[in-house]
Amino acid sequence: MVELFVDRYVYLFVLVLLSIGLYGMFAMRNLAKKLVGMTIFTTAIYLFFIEGSVKDGATAPIISPAVGVDAAGYVDPLPHLLILTAIVVGVGIVGVGLALLVRIYQAHGTLEENEVVARLSGSPRAGRRGHPLDEPAQATSAGEADGEAGA
Amino acid sequence: MTGAYPSEVVRTVGGLLSPFIAMFGLYIIAHGHYGPGGGFAGGVILAVGVILPRLTLESRIAFGSVPRELGPLAAGAGMLAFALTGLVAVLAGGAFLDYAAVEVGEIAASRLRYLGILVVEIAVGLAVFGAMVLVYDELAGSPVDG
Amino acid sequence: MILELDVLLFVILIVTAVLALKVRDLLAAVALLAAYSLFAALIFAGAVAVDVALVEAVLGAGVTGVLFIAAILTTSRRADVVDSSRRRWATLPVLAAFLALMIYASTGLPDKGDPEAPAHQGVAPVYLEDSLEDTETPNVVTALLADYRSQDTLGETLVIVTAALGAALVLRAREQEELG
Numbered sequence: 433m434v435e436l437f438v439d440r441y442v443y444l445f446v447l448v449l450l451s452i453g454l455y456g457m458f459a460m461r462n463l464a465k466k467l468v469g470m471t472i473f474t475t476a477i478y479l480f481f482i483e484g485s486v487k488d489g490a491t492a493p494i495i496s497p498a499v500g501v502d503a504a505g506y507v508d509p510l511p512h513l514l515i516l517t518a519i520v521v522g523v524g525i526v527g528v529g530l531a532l533l534v535r536i537y538q539a540h541g542t543l544e545e546n547e548v549v550a551r552l553s554g555s556p557r558a559g560r561r562g563h564p565l566d567e568p569a570q571a572t573s574a575g576e577a578d579g580e581a582g583a
Numbered sequence: 584m585t586g587a588y589p590s591e592v593v594r595t596v597g598g599l600l601s602p603f604i605a606m607f608g609l610y611i612i613a614h615g616h617y618g619p620g621g622g623f624a625g626g627v628i629l630a631v632g633v634i635l636p637r638l639t640l641e642s643r644i645a646f647g648s649v650p651r652e653l654g655p656l657a658a659g660a661g662m663l664a665f666a667l668t669g670l671v672a673v674l675a676g677g678a679f680l681d682y683a684a685v686e687v688g689e690i691a692a693s694r695l696r697y698l699g700i701l702v703v704e705i706a707v708g709l710a711v712f713g714a715m716v717l718v719y720d721e722l723a724g725s726p727v728d729g
Numbered sequence: 730m731i732l733e734l735d736v737l738l739f740v741i742l743i744v745t746a747v748l749a750l751k752v753r754d755l756l757a758a759v760a761l762l763a764a765y766s767l768f769a770a771l772i773f774a775g776a777v778a779v780d781v782a783l784v785e786a787v788l789g790a791g792v793t794g795v796l797f798i799a800a801i802l803t804t805s806r807r808a809d810v811v812d813s814s815r816r817r818w819a820t821l822p823v824l825a826a827f828l829a830l831m832i833y834a835s836t837g838l839p840d841k842g843d844p845e846a847p848a849h850q851g852v853a854p855v856y857l858e859d860s861l862e863d864t865e866t867p868n869v870v871t872a873l874l875a876d877y878r879s880q881d882t883l884g885e886t887l888v889i890v891t892a893a894l895g896a897a898l899v900l901r902a903r904e905q906e907e908l909g
Contacts, residue, residue, distance in 0.1 A: 445739040458820045483776060490777070504844060510848075512870045523796075527796055531899040531900050543804060620783060697864055
């Protein structure tokens with residue numbers, strides 16, 4: 433039993449993290465929390481790949497004179513390449529997601545998913561819920577409220 | 584979010600550390616052949632060296648040294664340099680991005696590939712630097728002080 | 730690659746991930762996310778993935794945190810208390826199915842650190858043996874990234890530049906509306 437754990441504990445922990453990430457993406461109402469869940473999920477995937485590249489007793493894939501060119505002395509470099517790419521692309525995704533988040537907040541004034549969906553499906557409310565920097569007296573006239581919202 | 588931080592300690596430390604962080608980023612790009620790092624890590628650390636002044640120092644200093652337009656410019660330049668490196672190899676008769684096809688004097692093929700890797704790493708570092716600075720500038724918005 | 734340290738770091742990762750989703754203050758959630766990425770970078774370093782640890786530490790614990798904070802400070806800072814228990818109970822069967830499928834799939838995967846794993850055969854030993862002679866570059870990951878697999882890197886650089894431009898365009902559309 434202990435041997436089984438020692439051989440496969442990586443898969444157990446990675447699966448737990450994947451589930452936490454998925455839960456964050458599905459069950460959280462706040463849009464920023466969904467992005468947090470997505471980041472947790474993608475980082476868990478990186479962990480899965482990198483732990484799959486480990487070899488017993490091997491060292492970093494930088495050819496050193498001490499180990500020579502024997503392929504068994506180095507860990508597998510291909511997953512490192514793949515994950516390096518994936519990490520940078522993941523940050524790009526987070527950047528676009530955050531830009532959309534800010535845009536949704538500017539358009540609807542809230543980051544809660546159910547409120548945004550309700551507003552988009554056209555439930556009649558009195559004008560646009562203003563940006564917090566809007567002055568309350570001008571909240572009903574959408575054109576002037578746009579001019580008030582600052583960065 | 585942008586603009587001079589109220590605490591003098593933070594302003595001083597941010598101003599002192601940023602050039603060293605940027606220099607460290609350049610070091611990592613240049614030493615990508617011999618140690619961990621390469622274009623991506625170096626480009627991102629270089630971007631951090633540029634983002635830190637925007638977080639802590641006055642806008643005049645932060646945007647004076649690295650203006651807003653430098654972000655998209657660097658990203659495009661890096662991308663272009665990478666594509667051109669590949670096209671040069673095609674024009675010299677080889678495959679796309681086959682650095683050894685460009686015959687220059689009596690440089691060995693492995694040395695040509697070494698130099699090709701260096702050029703590509705610098706291009707990638709520039710592109711990643713530009714992308715990170717661009718995304719930060721857009722998210723942070725306009726400065727809150729003069 | 731110390732077993733106890735690895736297990737401890739994974740446990741800390743799980744605790745941090747759960748807390749990052751539970752807290753209501755969004756800035757605290759971002760700080761916990763940065764801590765999560767930092768501990769993941771430590772695990773990468775323990776698995777001797779030096780390039781990946783460097784990039785994950787800088788990007789995950791640094792840049793992602795800064796971008797999140799920049800976005801949150803211009804929007805709201807707290808997540809509302811919503812009674813989403815119905816949504817929670819609806820998610821659990823999906824998660825259970827996902828877990829069952831993944832556990833079944835993981836029985837076919839090799840043990841950790843097995844040098845005979847199928848992933849380590851094939852082209853990876855060729856790269857390790859030939860890269861120093863072909864490219865005079867000791868760092869095999871750099872040689873792979875910029876020479877053997879340079880087209881993948883070209884595509885990836887294109888993706889990151891396009892993502893940054895897309896984010897910029899999404900946010901600038903708002904300013905056009907304001908100007909009229």
